[in-house]
Amino acid sequence: MRAAFPPNLDALAIETDTGLLYSWRDLERATAMLANLLGSLDLPAGARIAVQVEKSVEALLLYLATLRAGFVFLPLNTAYQSAEMAYFIGNAEPAVVVCTDRNFGWISQLAFKAGTQHVFTLNENRTGSLLARAAAQPDQHEVAFKHADELAAIIYTSGTTGRSKGAMLTHGNLLSNAQVLKSYWGWRSLDEGGDVLLHALPIFHVHGLFVAIHGALLSGSQMIWLNQFDPKTVIKKLPEATVFMGVPTLYVRLLAEPGLTREVARHMRLFISGSAPLLIETFKAWQERTGHTILERYGMSETAMITSNPYRESEGARRGGTVGLPLPGVSLRVQDDAGENVAAGEIGNIEVMGPNVFKGYWHMPEKTAEEFTLDGFFKTGDVGKIDAQGYVTIVGRSKDLVISGGYNVYPAEVEGYINELPGVAESAVVGVPHADFGEVGVAVVVAKPGVALESARILVSLKATLANFKVPKQCFVVDALPRNSMGKVQKNVLREQYSA
Template identity: 75%
Template sequence: MSNQNLFAALRAAFPTDLDSVAIETDTGLHYTWRDLERGTAMLANLLAGLDLPPASRVAVQVEKSVEALMLYLATLRAGHVFLPLNTAYQKAEIEYFVGNAEPAVVVCTPKNFGWVSKIAFSSGTKNVFTLGDDRAGSLLERAAHCSDQHVPVQRSEDDLAAILYTSGTTGRSKGAMLTHGNLLSNAQVLKDYWGWQPGDVLIHALPIFHVHGLFVASHGALLNGSKMIWLAKFDPKTVIENMPRATVFMGVPTLYVRMLAEPSLDQDAVKNMRLFISGSAPLLIETFNEWRERTGHTILERYGMSETAMLTSNPYRGGERRGGTVGFPLPGVGLRVRDEQGNEVPTGEIGGIEVKGPNVFKGYWRMPEKTKEEFTADGWFKTGDVGKIDTSGYVTIVGRSKDLIISGGYNVYPAEIEGYINEMPGVAESAVVGVPHPDFGEVGVAVVIPKPGAQIEGDKIVGTLKQQLANFKIPKKCYVVDQLPRNQMGKVQKNLLREQYKGEFLAR
């Protein structure tokens, strides 16, 4: 029986010349494919030497580094389950994740060892290591004594490879269980769909505690035997400087906005680039259009989530990349839109998005009831996203079902209203959230960021909307602010806005 371990498939794709450069960092370090092979073997042997139960969880909260990527690959190689944790998480969050996942191994940054090890040891974790972004820490010190030969542990496609905790904007975070088969099937589909080719070089400027940076970007380059230009943090100037030596870039919308603010971004800077991909948050049509005008390249938008990896994508070739849409379901992915009664909605109508495919996760870690709730009787996963499919088959995401505002019995979709506000002169971006109201149950509140130097007034925005939309959709208030709260992937944190403005209409 062939080994379905995801690492074995990635390793098989390494180029024949193992001494060619696999990863080049922004600090001037060069890692060859042989370095990846040996480094992951030594780390896998370190894990093997700890005598862990099969499929133990390895929880990791460290800064981005090539060694951190090697630790992920080594965890797969050793047959264990990788648990990446956002570097922004604080004590209470880490207590919850460690208590819930019960990892056998915890790896943290040297500076956090004091408080993280206390949490880990009190939860029964026996092994705590440190790993710094400067190659310091006890993990590498211990691994240095291990053999650099290792045979990947036998795994089936249904065995767990990773647990990703969802951001938990409603209630406590849930651990999405992804298998070797989930991740490999998705990486293989994307390799073909996005036209990965010999000689491709990826600029990797994303964090690696999230689907986008850890799976989509890293797997893409590794499965293609492609070099990565590895940036610890996103810096627009540095990315643009590296474009002449690269062909592929993946980013969240905020990164594109920040690059557009750089005078050095022009057609000459991107002439060697093949593909720009955007995801993890909605890309404003204005950014989409401005990027095309400035660079001659059309950004490819796609859609995925922690529970499913990638689900849809605009076409790389043989079709139009449409701004404001996330393209078509990927090969092998089923996608349907249904109403609250479970009936498929007519083309162009809005409903809940449900998906099915080899990329869809096994369920939520230790939450059988929640898992059951999130799947339909016929086995489709309810994404919690609201959207529509047009007559050409393009999928458009309208928002999250939890963002839906039900005002006086009418459904209001924030993304629709944001679309109108974002087109108004002087508006850089907006967010619309629902807050409690004594008469209507819930009403919309708009929070708007002006463009640099622009003077905008909330009342005037509301007045303009009244000429464009049905009255029940109009936000009752509009606030002009300097910035919107975002998570590290650039998504606007609407839960924080709802919390901030929830008392606006109740006191009266």
């Protein structure tokens, strides 16, 4: 991507919401120094660099430096707590862990216990031992050569069994998807007028880290960098931008601001939504308020982007309620449970194949084999349909998956922690509709005989253990869970019962 930098390296590359300015030369020099620091540690080939820090430009530079040095980047959600971090560090066995100063005490204990040799700190205000050590390194660095099938990143995505899986993404996966999206979404280089990306997403998952950033870097586009999403700040910056990406929750919150008008959005070229279903009400309200039609797309941690509504009118309309057409180079099919293709408009299991599809799950060869068909298609676990024009509509997901505010929550994982609490006999977590987050989790808990459980105490215990987005918004203590004749909990009954 360095080859896509503009000829004038002193031109502005990133402007932050705090007034910091980074040139393309700054990006080149800083990533070189960080890459040289990593190179000085005598790390083994394929070493993982695990990172749990707040969003900052320096965190972005660390990602780029990791790839530049030829190592594997492992971003971790900043909301993860001790139980989750212990699993990720133990499973991935990173050679380097980078965390914030405030978390250094407990994270370093976990890391050193797991055999990690190096733990650095990095804070959102550009302080920490990582930058202090990198400051002494040369600002020239020869980029490591990597083959397309070599590992670039591991993205952890929980499974319905509750055990987190590390999706292994290669350099070829990332580059092919970035190149396709650069063309498909019409990213404009400087000599074509130049795009400006308003970046308000977290950078610990595919959407904010790969889809948004790769598009800007590959086209040499400027970024307006917001460390956190704030609707008023986004609206203030819209007149300076041309591209914005968000999850549906962000669009809902922007629509709640009276300052969102056609005038502030008149210079915008493209609004993109993903990571969760976009309600048709939000789609239409955005059109009416801004005069722009949101482009909805579909992707996964294991595949990056799979489908997209068209950018150009000549290629088709952007249809609300759909995720568009398979991207160039991506094969997508919908099959029934017997493995046969279904007719247009019929619902089935979505399977995909292409250069964007991941290499497999880290240290889980059996699970990897289960998730691929004999002819090489990846089973997404999503349920949907394709109409006669080729547009894909997602009608359901893996039966237990909850997407809350754009984040995946797997009930089995949450249930595992609830069931370990004193006095709990069993539990079930289901997703119910929510106007702001799309879905939220509800926990239904059965107490052991003679035990009186308090819903509030259960939620407090979970908040001390799990990321906040995984914690159910409500908890109900009941006498028994509904079951079918085979003894399986009927979560569909619970969804209906607690949907209000």
